[in-house]
Amino acid sequence: MLKVLALVEGQTEEAFVKRLLAPVLVPHGIVLIPVILATKRLVCGDKHRGGYIPYSRLRSELRRLLGDSSAACVTTMIDFYGLPPGFPGRESPSGQSSQERARSVEAAWAAEIDHLRFLPHLSLHEFEGLLFSDAAEMARSLDQPNLAADFSRIRANFPTPEDINDHETTAPSRRIRDLFPEYNKPFYGELVAERIGIDRIRAECPHFSQWLNALESLTS
Numbered sequence: 001m002l003k004v005l006a007l008v009e010g011q012t013e014e015a016f017v018k019r020l021l022a023p024v025l026v027p028h029g030i031v032l033i034p035v036i037l038a039t040k041r042l043v044c045g046d047k048h049r050g051g052y053i054p055y056s057r058l059r060s061e062l063r064r065l066l067g068d069s070s071a072a073c074v075t076t077m078i079d080f081y082g083l084p085p086g087f088p089g090r091e092s093p094s095g096q097s098s099q100e101r102a103r104s105v106e107a108a109w110a111a112e113i114d115h116l117r118f119l120p121h122l123s124l125h126e127f128e129g130l131l132f133s134d135a136a137e138m139a140r141s142l143d144q145p146n147l148a149a150d151f152s153r154i155r156a157n158f159p160t161p162e163d164i165n166d167h168e169t170t171a172p173s174r175r176i177r178d179l180f181p182e183y184n185k186p187f188y189g190e191l192v193a194e195r196i197g198i199d200r201i202r203a204e205c206p207h208f209s210q211w212l213n214a215l216e217s218l219t220s
Contacts, residue, residue, distance in 0.1 A: 002072040012189035081125040081166035125166035132161035133204035
């Protein structure tokens with residue numbers, strides 16, 4: 001079994017990796033282990049999580065994981081939306097589609113890190129984009145079936161759930177909260193994703209699917 005470390009943005013992504021992604025990869029001979037990004041490390045060795053994450057901290061945490069020689073690969077699940085200043089390629093990503101722009105930034109990041117065991121992945125445009133893979137199920141999981149039509153209209157305006165805007169007023173999470181102010185990512189995020197299921201998310205989100213394909217192929 002290959003050990004793969006996934007640097008993730010928060011508790012929701014950690015649970016998503018543990019409960020949904022890791023089981024998919026076990027048949028491929030891969031043990032996927034999420035590691036929450038620490039925004040800073042204290043002298044005593046404890047971690048502080050949450051809040052603004054400068055690129056220097058993200059890079060430092062990534063380098064620390066790459067220093068684990070027992071890991072065959074280190075990957076990431078970090079939101080494309082809101083990447084910090086100085087992030088490689090973020091200021092002028094190339095490509096017309098969201099997927100193309102994300103791939104260009106991932107390529108710039110890979111070049112900057114320059115490590116054979118690094119497989120970068122940026123979530124388009126944030127974790128909540130995946131939840132629009134099934135608008136009706138999202139509404140049911142939030143116990144708000146009356147919002148199914150509203151979520152469906154949002155989804156219908158974009159080629160894929162991953163294309164939903166990365167602006168502070170139109171990002172996927174903002175759109176959900178505008179309709180359902182009680183939305184709490186740690187509480188609802190994993191629940192909704194689990195009920196939608198990896199197969200549905202994979203079918204609707206090509207950039208996410210390509211990442212999963214790359215992970216599955218590590219042992220081939």
